[in-house]
Structure formats: C-alpha cells, structure tokens
Amino acid sequence: MIRTRLALAALFVAVLAAPAAGQGGGRVYAVDGDCDGRPRTLVRMADGYCLGRVWQRTGNDGPRMPRGLLELPDGDWLVTDLGSWDAGRGAVWRMSPTADGGVRWTRLIRGLSMPHTIARGPDGRVYVAEMSRILAFDPARPDAVSAAVEGLPDNRLHENRHPLSSFVFDGDGALLVNVGAPSDRCLNRAGAPVRDAQGQCAEGAEQGMVRRYAPAGRGRWGPDWTPWASGLRNSVAMVRHSSGPVFQAENSVDLTTPARPFDEINRLTAGGHYGWPYCTDMATALPGWTARQARCGERTAPVSLLPPHAAPLDMLYYEGAMFPQLRGRMLMSWHGYRRAAGRVVAIETDASGAPLTDRPARYAIYPQGSLPYPAEAPAPRARVLTPGWNAQPGRHPQGSPAGMAVARDGSIWIADDRAGAILRIARD
Template identity: 30%
Template sequence: MTSHPAWRAALAGALSLSVALPALAQQPAPPPAWAQGRSSEQANSPLAPHAPRLTAVPAASIPVDAIKLPEGFRAELWASGMPGARMMARGEDGTVYVGTRSIGRVYAVKDEGGSRATRTLAQRLDQPNGVAVKDGALYVIAINRVLRYDNIAQNPNAEPVDLTQAFNLPTEAHHGWKFANFGPDGKLYMNIGVPCNVCTFDEDRHALIVRFNPDGSGREIVGKGVRNSVGFDWRPGSNVLYASNNGRDWAGNDTPEDTLHRLARPGEHHGFPYCSGNAWQDPGHTARKCSEFPAPVALLGPHTAPLGMRFYTGTMFPEAYRGRAFIARHGSWNRDAKSGFDVVTVALNEDGSQGKVEPFLTGLLDAGDNSFKGRPTDVLVMPDGSLLVSDEQNGAIYRITYQR
C-alpha cells in the first residue's frame, strides 16, 4: 500500500521537529537582570542580591542597641511590625506613610502620644516603593500603577484614584521601583531606573529623574544618565536638586563608586551607561567620554547602595549638621567585603559642587564576620528636628534625637 503524500509530508515535518527540539532545549536561559554584565570568570560567584525578610521581626529582636552614633545622639525604636519598610512620607496630620518593595504593602504609622499605631493601608501592589503627600492626598507609586488617595487623613479607607494611564510610566520591574517627592515647584518628581545592570537603552525613557504635574500631565526630564536613584532632595536655600545614585555591578569589588549628583541644569546627562563613579569609563560603552559629563558631588563608596536622602532642615541637631544631606546606605551585595548598612552625612561646600562624606549611624555591619543586622533605607526629618530612619531588613523605623 502506498502512503498518502500528505502523510509523508507530516511525517517528515515531525521528524525534523524532533531533531530540532533538543537543540532548542539546550539554549541557555538569559541571566536575571541583576546578573547581566557578569563575566565568564564571575559566573560561579556566590554574590547575589540579599533576599528580603517578609515576616515581622519581634520588637525585642530589633538591633537598636547595636546602633552607634556621634556623641550626644540617641537611637530608639519608633515603630516596628512593618515587613519590608522602605521609603517614608509624612502627612499633614503627622501620619507617616511607608512604602515597600517585595511585600507589596503600604503602611500608615500614627503617633498616638508616646506610642505608634501601625496599620496596612494598601497591599498586593507591585513594589509600591514610592510614597508622597500633597494637599492632603497620598500618592503611591508602584511598578505599574500610580494611585492617589484623596483626603487620606479624614478618609483612611477610601478607594484611590487611579492615575496610571495619565503618568504612563515604564513597567519593567528591574530598577522600576520609585522614589517620589513633591518639589518646591509643586510638581511630583520621581526616578525611572535603567531596566538592567548595564545595557543600551532609550535614554529618554530610562535612567532618569522626571517630574510631572500632580495629575500626571506635563512630563519633563530633569536629569539623564542617572542609573538608579532611589533618593533625592532639594538643598535648602537654593532649591537645587541632589540625587543619590547606585552604580553598576560586576565591575569589581571597588569599581565603580556610588555617587551623589547635583542636577543643576534641567535635562543634563550625568554619565550612565558611559561613565560612572569617579570618572570610570565603562569598557562596554565608550561612545561618550567622562569629560562630557558633570562630576558627581560626592563619592559614596563602591556598591554601598545609597537610597533615601534628605537635607537636614531641623534645629535639634548641632549647628554643624544643619543643611547636611543625610543618606541611608542600604548595603552592598556585589562586593566580597560588605560595605554600607549605615547612614552617612554629606557636608557641601558653599557653591554645592563638592561634598565631604562622614559616618553618622553605624553598628549594623559586623566587619569581623562580614554580616549585617539591618539595612537602613530612608531618612525623614520630623517637625521637632528628630530624624527617622527606616530599616527594611527589620521592618522598623528608628528615631534619632540629640540632647544638648
């Protein structure tokens, strides 16, 4: 019996597919975004991002007693029970709103005269790191959503207004978590990180500081070439914006340095992916030279992960600290000897072009066994001049005071 021509064609196709499938199966999966740029010599490196703690830490186990500060300063546990606590914003009634990443929650912490009541305001969001308050409304910025909670103090259970389409933000997850704050001009500023470790990308879409009208209209680029800023603030008296920046990984234990930048000219390019740290030229991106970009104001150490930053505007701290930038360094993962896990200050010179970095809050990193007890993530100056410091690792907020 002669086989039908159609059967022969189908059989030939099946055989060719069975030959091709093993070849397809052998194709390696692309590396995760954090591993991009890793050389073949680094392929077996044990270095990887630290896994976040997603459960509450008992107050008695939070290492507030390990914290070291300059003479006269004191740390206390201000709030706890908030797994993943990161960026902070203070409402007009004194409530402190706290964003997270991996756990997908936004917390509200209300001071009730000596004690704090903490509740979950929102949950099941995609990395709602960014929180900001304006005219009684809380803005929550996640990877793929922008939500506005109107009259949040009077209506803590109200449904939010969804502004996602108006803002039209990129939805890539890697470095897609936001820091947000309203500027002196009333506009909402936020970062848009690069969706990779190091790569070629649309420089009008990523590695930016941008600003919007509060309704999401009027997008403007404030600064380009800022790889991954998760903290910025305006210098008192000048209204000039300064931003922390996380440099690329897999270029060595001490290369490049993380940085503090001054965004003095709207739209100015600050170097990434071509240049990082202290004029370090990326060998894979040589189309532009470091001499083309403004130098950073301060070097914050290699892989220390500087995140939240604020200028100190209070009067509780000694005169020498007033006007300094306080920066939470979340701590390294892409470095054999860990660094960061602290809060530093940066004292700027008169014209704001250079800064001197000094330690402030230490004690959470044990250099002896290369381990850490906490991960400072954001800082917030309170009306009485005290300083709040969030700790993502312990789901806590510390309060720093000074007694004369």
C-alpha cells in the first residue's frame, strides 16, 4: 500500500511538472524586460530590434499550431490553427487584446483540414486555404462560410507529401493556388523514376505546380483551372509585388545531407517550369534522374538560392512605419529545424520586388559561423533580424516562424507553430 501511494504521488508530481500542451520540453519563451509594451523574450536580435511575446499556449485555450495571421480593423487578429497533421482538426481563431496585456481567444471556425494561408481578398472578405479547398467568410458572420475554390488534391501528409495549399490574388482577380507535389522526388520505393509514356514524371500533370483559377464573379472562381507555373515542389510561400511580379520560395527536396540541396526564390511566369523533380540549385540533376532526363538547361533557373533546408513558409513586402530601413524589403520566415533555419530575414529588392543578389556569398548557421553558397550562384542580399534564435535551454527554443504579418503600427508579427506562440518584432 505504501509503495502504491508513493508511486501515485510520483505520478502526480510528474503530471504537474509536464510541459503545457503545444509547447513541449524546452519550448517556453522566457521573458525579461519590455519590448515596446510586450514582455521581452531573451532571443538575441539584430541591433535596433527586440522580440516580444504576445502570447504562448499554456493550457487548452487558443490555437495548438498557429500558422497564419491577419490583423482586423478593430485591432483584433485572425489566426489559422493547423491543429495537427490530421484532417479535420484545424480552426480559425479570433485573438482579442485585453486591458491587462493578455489576449482573449474566440474560435470562429472549426473542423478544418490543415488551414494555413489567410488573407483579405479584393472583395473585402477573408480567405483561408485548407488542404483541399479555399474558403471565404466575413469575420462578423463566421457562420456563413462559402467555398471559393474546391477540389484541390486531398494530399494527406502521411499518404503523400505537401498537404498545405496557399494562394495569392493576381492583378486581374485570378487566384494563383499552390498544389504541392505528392512525393519528394517522383521516385518509387526502389529509387527509380515514376515516368509517363513520354519519360517525364507521372506525378506532374496536376500537382507540383501553381494553378490559375479565373474569376467567375460574385466572389467565386470557376472549377476549371490552368497550369500557370509547374515544376514546383511546394509553393507555400508566395507573394505578389505591387508592380505585378509574383515570387515563390521553394522548399527543395529532402536529401539527407544538411549541405544541400539549396532552397530557392523563383520569379513565376505563365508557362514556366522550375525544375521539380529533375533539377535543383541552379542546374543540377537530382539523384534518380539522369542529366538527359532532367534537361536542367531547359528549366527556368532561380533568381536566387536560399540556404539548404531553410524551409521558407511565408514572404511579404514590408511597407510599415516602424522600420524605415526595411521599407520595400522582402521579409521571409525560415521555418526548418536544421542549422540554417529558425530565422526571419529581410532581403533587399529592386523596383520590381526581385531580390538583390551577391556572388560569392555565405549564409549563417547555428550555433555559430557561416558556410558558402555555390561560388557562381546568386544569393540574397539579406539581413537576419533574428541572429540568436537557436535553441537555448531555459531561455527559448529554436525559432519555428511560420506565418508573418505587418501590423498597422509597423511591427512584425510572427506565428511560431512548434512552440504555440505569437511573437512581435518591434523597435528596441
């Protein structure tokens, strides 16, 4: 009996000491001091910047895996919640600041499948991309949800790859929609290419591309689509510059070495083929495909490389007032877990929004140091805003920035899905 009581007491203590849901061991952001009105995290930032903690999940209230952010006119925020990598467990939440500096959560929509991108459309409604469709709703009436686009592939994570859809609105009102590739390299279990009658990847007819849905009026888009840009493994991060060009940040294939392949920034144009699953880096045939099959010289090359396995998940142009030095720059979140990821960067751009590049160049790695890009390859002229976001036990986890948004005051808000946190970059 005594032994049983001791065991139960030990179990009770272990339960009390367990980390909160959504955080995991070592995923808490410790704070000390003030960051423009928010508790200041201990993440080392670039000079002139600080990272405040807006919220971090400690119980059962609020999103489990926050991904996308959208500020509302009244100062509230909409947040997409992936929920888990299983269908039907995602949601859209409304985050309302409270007088004591905290936030109040209201779940507006539930039962979604891996929602990610959230944006306001040209008609004023809010659009949300989940795994197999794009929804539209009015935040004042979240019960009245309609489908803007349906029939996207049901690309489940553990059956295929790349289940997340995303989108941007083109200048003519068309929806440009990411449909991720169903596999890593279009190879079978024996490592041989899965080819069609023409010898090309048999998986590229409807997936691994950005589709174009033409507007059909009254906030709807027809069921018919055209392949707009193909050869793209996973275009979760896309952005349209105000002058018209559309850019994409490619999550490249999963080779086991941390040194390659490099991720990419591509300028998307109608009819372009950008290499998947044949080529990577500037023009290198991927294992499994011969140089003759890959025909890398015929593919559209990236405008810039990114560090290997950076896993870019969001990109936007900064036009806020808080950081004049960042105006016009392309902000990008690097979500991956390897040594080059866990960063938010600001990339210099030209008048068309294209990244300015350097040759030769290097990229930073954790815990310290840097590695070279390929000598003749273009690399982004970027400033890392979060140089110290590697894991530091007792202080903070390695950053997992997913979605970003620029608030009306010019601060940069970030969703960290692995830590279940909403963070805010402000002027130090």
